[in-house]
Amino acid sequence: MRKNIAILFAAVSASALSACVSTDDALLKTVPFGSGTSQSKPYDFIRCVKEKWTPIAPRVREYSPSSDTLAVSVPGGGMTSQSVVLVIAQASANGTGYTIYGDVAAAGRYVTATHTCD
Template structure:
């Protein structure tokens, strides 16, 4: 009986953790809603985007999904770590290339705010 309870508890814990895993990967599999190139270097560009997005969303998170990529996202208001808007920025020959993912209905303001950092 204890073994069954332990296995059940582990399964519940694993599924809860998988629900908390960032779903930004899911957004990356969708069609981008915006893109562009900024004259800023990646860190300066991300700082600018955060300044523009914060008045719209309040909570903006920044992280590095890999050594050569910066990301900015707006977490949903729910209990999961799901993001509703995601921006991926990478260094390019002319500064920083970026792509924005999310629901078109939600992201319009974020796309416009991001272009202010071009």
């Protein structure tokens, strides 16, 4: 019984993660709104961004699209709509390099908030 529950939990988690990544794919194909480098390590940078974005949007999700990449995004309205803003962060020689993608109307305030984590 426990093994079945563990398998079910793993399947649900994998589905949820793939849903996050697939909804953000459209943003990754757009021109970035901002980029920069933070002196913080990736995990600390992402945590800071999430804290800065939460007052702007109550639903902020954090996930890891790959083993060397962290992401924070704000989903649009509804369960299946894509995110309105996304930041992708990876370790760099100087700390954390990041790129911000987003909807034209929403991205400006998120870019400003993200740069406070530099």
